Amino acid sequence: SWKAKFGQQTTAVISGDDTPDFVPARLVRNQMASPDPLGESILKAAEVPYEFDVLRPNYGTGLATVKGGPVSGAVIVVTPALAAAAQAVEKAGKSIRSKAEALQFLPESQKNAYAAARSVIQCAEAAGGIVTVVGGDLPGFKAVEAADADVKEAISAMEIAEDGSSRLNFFLQVYRAGDYPVYADYAVHRATEDLAGPRIVVVTK
Numbered sequence: 001s002w003k004a005k006f007g008q009q010t011t012a013v014i015s016g017d018d019t020p021d022f023v024p025a026r027l028v029r030n031q032m033a034s035p036d037p038l039g040e041s042i043l044k045a046a047e048v049p050y051e052f053d054v055l056r057p058n059y060g061t062g063l064a065t066v067k068g069g070p071v072s073g074a075v076i077v078v079t080p081a082l083a084a085a086a087q088a089v090e091k092a093g094k095s096i097r098s099k100a101e102a103l104q105f106l107p108e109s110q111k112n113a114y115a116a117a118r119s120v121i122q123c124a125e126a127a128g129g130i131v132t133v134v135g136g137d138l139p140g141f142k143a144v145e146a147a148d149a150d151v152k153e154a155i156s157a158m159e160i161a162e163d164g165s166s167r168l169n170f171f172l173q174v175y176r177a178g179d180y181p182v183y184a185d186y187a188v189h190r191a192t193e194d195l196a197g198p199r200i201v202v203v204t205k
């Protein structure tokens with residue numbers, strides 16, 4: 001019900017219609033006090049490809065959503081922010097308190113990089129996988145040098161078979177530039193940023 005009301009405003013903005021009565025704060029207050037019932041028009045609304053919907057997960061492709069296989073390991077790419085954070089934590093000492101104090105005084109970018117790496121490492125180790133480091137060194141982990149063959153193998157693993165499956169799970173990002181033209185430039189930015197990761201970028205106009 002909330003999403004439907006905000007969706008009407010989004011449609012009006014895209015189409016250029018005037019909506020002077022739309023006040024988000026008032027809408028939220030009224031909905032919290034007395035939520036509207038979920039009518040058939042909301043539960044069975046028209047499907048929009050790639051639209052986020054908590055009631056009906058729909059990817060617009062007709063393919064079933066399947067989970068990936070078991071975690072076999074992790075590859076951590078060392079960025080300058082991650083390297084600086086790992087070095088600071090390593091020098092702080094072995095106690096949890098000293099490590100926490102070291103992280104507390106680091107820039108947000110370094111703290112975020114360290115937290116992201118630790119979460120991935122924890123998932124891999126919990127599954128009994130091997131953690132490999134490329135692009136630098138991290139204390140306690142094996143570092144390797146990526147070769148051209150590794151890149152070719154990763155790209156090959158992203159090839160989509162006739163049944164829609166692939167050997168490597170990856171993200172599909174869709175930018176609806178037909179609604180917001182600036183999305184086309186943003187898609188190029190995301191595709192060329194550092195550590196873009198395995199993904200396919202689709203721009204619709």
